[in-house]
Amino acid sequence: MPTLRERLVVVGFGIAAYRFIERLGALGGLDRYDVTVLGEEPCPAYNRVRLTEWLDHRDPEKLALASSDWDRDRGISIELGNAVSSIDREARAVATACGKRVAYDHLVLATGSYPFVPRIEGVHEEGVFVYRTLGDLERIRARATESRRVVVVGGGLLGIELAEGLRGLGLYVTVLERTSHLLSRQFAPDAGTLLETRVRRAGIQPILAADLRRIEARDTTLALTIGGLDMPLVTDMVVIAAGVRPRDELARESGINVAYRSGGIVVNDRLRSSDPSVYAIGECASLRGVVLGQAGPSYRMAGTLAEIMAGRRSFHGRHTPASRLRLLDIDIWSVGDATVVGERVTWRRNGRYRQITLRAGQVISGTSIGPWDELSVVQDLIHRRRPVWWWQLRRFRSEGRLLPGSAAVSVADWPPSRVVCNCVGVTRADLDAAKRQGCASVEAVARRTRASTVCGSCRPLLAELMGEESSKRTDGAPSAQIAAAVIVLFLAFGIALAPPIPPAASLSESGLGDTLHRDAGWKQISGFALLGCTLATLALSLRKRWRLIRFATMRFWRVTHAAIAGLALIAFVTHTGLRLGSGLNRALAVSFLCAAVFGAAAALGWDRRAAGTMFWLHVLAVWPLPVLLFFHILSTYYF
Numbered sequence: 001m002p003t004l005r006e007r008l009v010v011v012g013f014g015i016a017a018y019r020f021i022e023r024l025g026a027l028g029g030l031d032r033y034d035v036t037v038l039g040e041e042p043c044p045a046y047n048r049v050r051l052t053e054w055l056d057h058r059d060p061e062k063l064a065l066a067s068s069d070w071d072r073d074r075g076i077s078i079e080l081g082n083a084v085s086s087i088d089r090e091a092r093a094v095a096t097a098c099g100k101r102v103a104y105d106h107l108v109l110a111t112g113s114y115p116f117v118p119r120i121e122g123v124h125e126e127g128v129f130v131y132r133t134l135g136d137l138e139r140i141r142a143r144a145t146e147s148r149r150v151v152v153v154g155g156g157l158l159g160i161e162l163a164e165g166l167r168g169l170g171l172y173v174t175v176l177e178r179t180s181h182l183l184s185r186q187f188a189p190d191a192g193t194l195l196e197t198r199v200r201r202a203g204i205q206p207i208l209a210a211d212l213r214r215i216e217a218r219d220t221t222l223a224l225t226i227g228g229l230d231m232p233l234v235t236d237m238v239v240i241a242a243g244v245r246p247r248d249e250l251a252r253e254s255g256i257n258v259a260y261r262s263g264g265i266v267v268n269d270r271l272r273s274s275d276p277s278v279y280a281i282g283e284c285a286s287l288r289g290v291v292l293g294q295a296g297p298s299y300r301m302a303g304t305l306a307e308i309m310a311g312r313r314s315f316h317g318r319h320t321p322a323s324r325l326r327l328l329d330i331d332i333w334s335v336g337d338a339t340v341v342g343e344r345v346t347w348r349r350n351g352r353y354r355q356i357t358l359r360a361g362q363v364i365s366g367t368s369i370g371p372w373d374e375l376s377v378v379q380d381l382i383h384r385r386r387p388v389w390w391w392q393l394r395r396f397r398s399e400g401r402l403l404p405g406s407a408a409v410s411v412a413d414w415p416p417s418r419v420v421c422n423c424v425g426v427t428r429a430d431l432d433a434a435k436r437q438g439c440a441s442v443e444a445v446a447r448r449t450r451a452s453t454v455c456g457s458c459r460p461l462l463a464e465l466m467g468e469e470s471s472k473r474t475d476g477a478p479s480a481q482i483a484a485a486v487i488v489l490f491l492a493f494g495i496a497l498a499p500p501i502p503p504a505a506s507l508s509e510s511g512l513g514d515t516l517h518r519d520a521g522w523k524q525i526s527g528f529a530l531l532g533c534t535l536a537t538l539a540l541s542l543r544k545r546w547r548l549i550r551f552a553t554m555r556f557w558r559v560t561h562a563a564i565a566g567l568a569l570i571a572f573v574t575h576t577g578l579r580l581g582s583g584l585n586r587a588l589a590v591s592f593l594c595a596a597v598f599g600a601a602a603a604l605g606w607d608r609r610a611a612g613t614m615f616w617l618h619v620l621a622v623w624p625l626p627v628l629l630f631f632h633i634l635s636t637y638y639f
């Protein structure tokens with residue numbers, strides 16, 4: 001008897017729709033539905049986040065998310081170039097532009113956004129473009145090949161990214177920005193000024209506080225009338241990159257609730273719209289009154305809905321948005337909602353810029369120009385609504401960081417809950433799980449978790465975690481750690497190779513060294529000092545494993561660990577007089593020295609793989625120590 005499968009129709013085939021079906025398949029949920037995907041664009045889902053890169057390689061395959069047999073493998077039907085024109089909620093069917101009707105039991109709207117076009121006279125003239133899809137970019141490039149000058153309207157992330165791409169094609173690029181500085185949604189005016197210098201250096205001409213009033217076609221050129229400029233700005237083409245608006249028209253026209261001001265299909269925590277059989281995910285959805293125009297939140301919504309449709313009781317949790325843009329060879333980061341007003345704390349040095357915004361003692365957003373290793377820390381603070389203390393703010397103002405030396409904290413030492421890939425929402429714990437399941441390379445981990453597959457900025461972190469060469473983080477071990485490790489190595493090899501301190505020929509000739517390792521009282525002192533140091537170093541290793549102990553940074557504790565090991569070796573010399581003894585005592589001495597040598601070698605951290613091996617040898621050498629120590633103390637006092 002044939003099983004009754006429900007009809008699931010997905011409108012739109014972008015990042016969110018792709019992820020939804022991919023995840024639903026992974027959860028085994030595709031067996032329950034007859035799935036039809038209706039996409040307006042003529043090509044299968046592609047990575048829109050990397051769209052501008054197409055100007056360099058012009059290979060759509062490099063952007064593709066779904067392979068050619070992706071739909072066949074999943075037993076789903078995809079119709080491309082067939083936009084949905086209306087929803088008949090009564091009959092539970094959608095109509096397409098080609099006149100086809102497709103019935104549904106569940107409808108998922110994943111229609112994304114459309115480019116916002118300001119109301120300017122002449123904005124629909126030939127030679128004026130918008131930028132959202134691969135088709136748009138193909139048209140822009142075709143015009144660019146016969147142009148010398150281009151004006152990009154909008155000095156936000158998208159506008160500057162495109163300006164850089166077009167500059168790369170050899171065009172003279174002018175960027176018109178309505179506000180007084182670039183990236184005004186993310187950055188304060190001083191950061192915008194810093195960026196402006198870089199933009200000019202890259203050969204892009206920004207015009208700020210530009211009030212574009214009119215575009216006039218003149219033969220093959222366009223004349224732009226800008227308030228405040230005496231002469232019209234003449235160009236060969238114009239691209240509008242002035243923001244996006246959610247594509248909620250299908251829902252609006254069929255009577256489904258949409259957000260009044262910002263637009264977007266209103267959904268609840270289970271991503272359901274006001275019609276129980278209609279869901280919305282990605283940039284077209286308005287969740288808790290917010291439309292998030294980023295790939296990360298779209299990915300997460302898609303994952304949550306897949307779980308719901310696969311029969312799980314999932315809810316869409318709170319999310320801290322983060323975006324990264326590599327512009328003009330600089331990293332530009334934004335985490336949290338930079339548009340929320342609060343107290344701004346800024347650090348600037350040598351062309352680098354970092355800013356956090358605080359409200360009621362908590363960080364609500366952070367932005368940076370240039371590298372910022374603490375970004376995940378800031379994201380964690382925002383997400384957990386943790387307070388920031390005055391000494392952390394003081395450090396931030398003077399050093400540009402909230403935690404001492406946190407830049408050197410390896411991703412392997414991050415708390416499991418910290419997000420490594422912002423786009424896909426993969427935490428360090430997810431990556432660990434993938435490793436445990438047998439993923440042994442960056443590629444394998446990326447394939448399993450999808451981390452680094454959207455914007456790719458977390459790739460170096462993955463490489464670092466997997467110990468692969470491509471790691472761009474060259475922090476290495478901090479110098480204090482290296483210095484302590486070298487001292488420990490020097491002492492340990494000295495003890496192993498140096499001959500025993502010779503006994504004094506007579507009592508009158510006995511010196512300090514003789515007294516220290518022969519006198520019973522001193523021997524007790526040095527012995528207990530040695531025991532104390534050993535126990536202290538063993539206790540310190542708990543800091544790494546026991547997440548409740550969070551005082552100070554890992555870097556601090558590592559250096560402390562090595563320093564105490566150095567003290568233990570000095571106590572060892574005074575206790576033994578460099579006589580390693582025999583039997584139990586020798587075993588104890590060998591175990592102790594091996595632990596010191598392997599530990600110091602691991603701390604040097606010249607190579608992650610070798611450091612890992614050294615660490616495990618260190619652990620191996622440490623294991624017998626408590627037992628050997630116990631018998632050593634017992635035998636000493638017994639005899």
Ligand SMILES: Cc1cc2nc3c(=O)[nH]c(=O)nc-3n(C[C@H](O)[C@H](O)[C@H](O)COP(=O)(O)OP(=O)(O)OC[C@H]3O[C@@H](n4cnc5c(N)ncnc54)[C@H](O)[C@@H]3O)c2cc1C
Pocket residue numbers: 011012013014015016017038039040041048049050051052082083084085110111112113131132133158247250281282283284292293294295296298323324325423455
């Ligand atoms: C150039 C560029 C760079 C970006 N860079 C970043 C970045 O660095 N980081 C970041 O986080 N985000 C970035 N974004 C934003 C990111 O791409 C979006 O957040 C993401 O694509 C949203 O996914 P989505 O599936 O909701 O929408 P989309 O990817 O836009 O997909 C929606 C699809 O639905 C189709 N559709 C719409 N209406 C219909 C209809 N009626 N019938 C059928 N199909 C329909 C559309 O044609 C489209 O193919 C960038 C966007 C662009 C354009």
